[in-house]
Amino acid sequence: LFDTHFPGLGLLNLAHSLRCDLERGAVPPFEVAFFDEEAFETADELIETMKSWLGTARRRIVAASTYTVSIQSLQAILERFEPHTYLIVVGGAHASTAPDIDGAHLSVRGEGGAAMRHVLSHFLTSEFGTGEEAKAISFACDRRVVSGSPAFDRSIQKLPSPGFAYDLLPPESEVRYATGFLRWLGHRPQLYVCTQSCRARCTFCSTYLIHGRAVARPLHLVEQDLEYLVHVKGHDSLEFHDDDLMQHPELDGILKVLERLRVPWFCYARVDIISPQLAAALSAAGCRRVFLGIESMNQDKLDYFNKCTTVEGNVRAVKALAEEDIGTIAGFIVGAPDDDVDSVLSDLDTYLDLPLFALGVSVLSPDAGTVEFLRARKSNLFEGQADDIFGGDQRMRRVAPDPERWGSDAPYGLPTVCENLSKTQLNILRQLALCEFYFRPNIWAGLTSSGDASQVAAVRSWYQALYRDGYGTLMQGDAEGALKSRLRDLRGSLAGAEWLLDALGHDDRPRSPGSVGRDADVRQARLRA
Numbered sequence: 438l439f440d441t442h443f444p445g446l447g448l449l450n451l452a453h454s455l456r457c458d459l460e461r462g463a464v465p466p467f468e469v470a471f472f473d474e475e476a477f478e479t480a481d482e483l484i485e486t487m488k489s490w491l492g493t494a495r496r497r498i499v500a501a502s503t504y505t506v507s508i509q510s511l512q513a514i515l516e517r518f519e520p521h522t523y524l525i526v527v528g529g530a531h532a533s534t535a536p537d538i539d540g541a542h543l544s545v546r547g548e549g550g551a552a553m554r555h556v557l558s559h560f561l562t563s564e565f566g567t568g569e570e571a572k573a574i575s576f577a578c579d580r581r582v583v584s585g586s587p588a589f590d591r592s593i594q595k596l597p598s599p600g601f602a603y604d605l606l607p608p609e610s611e612v613r614y615a616t617g618f619l620r621w622l623g624h625r626p627q628l629y630v631c632t633q634s635c636r637a638r639c640t641f642c643s644t645y646l647i648h649g650r651a652v653a654r655p656l657h658l659v660e661q662d663l664e665y666l667v668h669v670k671g672h673d674s675l676e677f678h679d680d681d682l683m684q685h686p687e688l689d690g691i692l693k694v695l696e697r698l699r700v701p702w703f704c705y706a707r708v709d710i711i712s713p714q715l716a717a718a719l720s721a722a723g724c725r726r727v728f729l730g731i732e733s734m735n736q737d738k739l740d741y742f743n744k745c746t747t748v749e750g751n752v753r754a755v756k757a758l759a760e761e762d763i764g765t766i767a768g769f770i771v772g773a774p775d776d777d778v779d780s781v782l783s784d785l786d787t788y789l790d791l792p793l794f795a796l797g798v799s800v801l802s803p804d805a806g807t808v809e810f811l812r813a814r815k816s817n818l819f820e821g822q823a824d825d826i827f828g829g830d831q832r833m834r835r836v837a838p839d840p841e842r843w844g845s846d847a848p849y850g851l852p853t854v855c856e857n858l859s860k861t862q863l864n865i866l867r868q869l870a871l872c873e874f875y876f877r878p879n880i881w882a883g884l885t886s887s888g889d890a891s892q893v894a895a896v897r898s899w900y901q902a903l904y905r906d907g908y909g910t911l912m913q914g915d916a917e918g919a920l921k922s923r924l925r926d927l928r929g930s931l932a933g934a935e936w937l938l939d940a941l942g943h944d945d946r947p948r949s950p951g952s953v954g955r956d957a958d959v960r961q962a963r964l965r966a
């Protein structure tokens with residue numbers, strides 16, 4: 438009920454880009470379809486449907502977008518396509534940072550428009566793999582291994598409206614796109630981006646490795662895209678998945694367009710630019726939720742993450758948005774090298790004092806290619822075995838989560854980099870932070886304030902899961918010291934709380950230890966992929 442599921446914008450962008458290439462005669466004739474795993478009950482069904490659509494076409498190409506967390510399940514699917522019959526191309530977040538992927542013939546780093554144009558035009562010719570458009574493609578041929586380097590085509594600046602091939606999405610009767618309840622603003626949301634990359638360089642983030650320098654879509658194209666989504670496709674709410682929508686140089690113009698369109702919307706933003714004036718302008722334009730990458734309320738940690746923000750700035754931004762009735766969803770990262778129980782709890786206390794709508798808590802992940810990843814490789818934590826730890830490749834072109842070794846807690850199949858706390862302890866602190874934040878009557882009231890029955894049901898099902906899997910696990914563990922007293926206080930605050938009975942639908946209680954899942958969201962993300 439509370440699961441998020443969105444169409445992959447990367448693939449829709451590539452399909453649109455190739456269709457534009459076709460119109461100007463830059464690629465040979467082709468047909469394209471988009472297959473969404475969510476529309477199928479099983480992987481078998483997905484694979485059979487794809488094979489059936491590809492039928493007996495002369496050239497059958499399967500293109501897939503990659504995430505580190507789900508790379509193994511994707512590989513298992515790709516390996517079901519006979520390599521002599523289908524050309525398998527991968528790209529996206531994981532391929533850009535760790536391009537050696539089993540089961541793929543070609544792996545593309547960075548933005549894929551130019552590379553796909555090259556594949557369609559030149560594969561199996563002597564020109565394949567040569568020239569600027571082939572720069573991003575890694576492949577092996579005749580015992581020759583070609584290692585591509587990231588390429589950024591900046592196509593978002595030029596592609597005509599609507600920018601993404603939304604028309605390829607399966608009908609709503611087959612797959613339901615849904616946002617998480619934290620960002621739920623309408624019944625038919627759609628995803629959109631009009632900028633790529635970010636000015637900042639936070640140590641844990643890989644956006645600039647995938648997208649290069651920041652780039653923005655011109656206002657007149659954004660206007661046409663948004664009108665298409667609202668007036669032609671009938672979406673009643675929008676989600677901007679730009680890393681930081683505020684960095685668009687024509688933001689004022691975009692806000693005017695949105696004000697005219699009169700749909701509620703969500704976006705991500707950095708704190709440093711949110712002023713009371715900007716918050717007022719966002720609100721007037723229909724903005725109702727903003728995800729702020731606050732990450733920590735401890736200045737040393739912000740500096741360690743190279744966040745280039747301040748604790749005071751965090752407070753100012755949240756208050757400015759709250760004044761305008763915009764709900765802030767704050768990011769909180771636990772597990773920096775120096776973190777310990779006391780530092781995480783004192784960080785959490787500061788969050789609890791902020792006028793937030795919601796909180797997202799994650800355990801610091803040394804994602805491939807990031808500064809965190811490079812630091813982890815060099816750190817003493819892994820006693821000189823870092824190459825082996827991330828997938829067994831010294832050049833770090835192959836990074837594979839290893840859940841058997843590192844567990845399926847977040848970050849899935851990867852080690853953590855905290856020197857004082859184990860991965861299990863970090864995940865316990867994560868659950869504690871979620872419980873202390875959400876198990877407060879004002880937060881429940883805020884999340885359910887829309888009065889829409891389906892939304893309340895989704896929030897309730899999430900609260901039930903948090904109570905069962907989060908609170909239940911916490912109460913069954915052996916806590917000591919500061920953690921023990923926090924748990925006692927938490928239990929005390931919930932005892933007999935009327936609002937909680939309402940939130941839980943009156944009937945949920947923690948299950949036995951064996952049946953308690955530790956990281957349901959990552960597991961669900963994997964299953965979905």
Ligand code: B12
Binds near residue numbers: 447500507679799
């Ligand atoms: C939107 C988004 C989501 C949406 C997903 C919507 C969807 N269905 O795609 C939601 C909120 C669900 C989500 C979830 C997660 N996300 Co996310 N997400 C993003 C975000 C902000 C934008 C992606 C996007 O749509 N961009 C716009 C399109 C046009 O760009 P693109 O997808 O990158 O595609 C271009 C290129 O990558 C390339 N390309 C992409 N696919 C392909 C395929 C081929 C064949 C080729 C040739 C090229 C190619 O060409 C495209 C056009 O230029 C990115 C950050 C970013 N700015 O990229 C993070 C990001 C991709 N997510 C990230 C992470 C970590 C996650 C989560 C694991 C978070 C979590 N802890 O749960 C989950 C995992 C989801 C899963 N699969 O299991 C990381 C990825 C790290 C990694 N190495 O995998 C990123 C980079 C964030 C970051 N800054 O670190 N995410």
Ligand code: SF4
Binds near residue numbers: 637639642644707
């Ligand atoms: S501000 Fe956000 S998008 Fe930009 S580098 Fe930092 S984490 Fe990545």
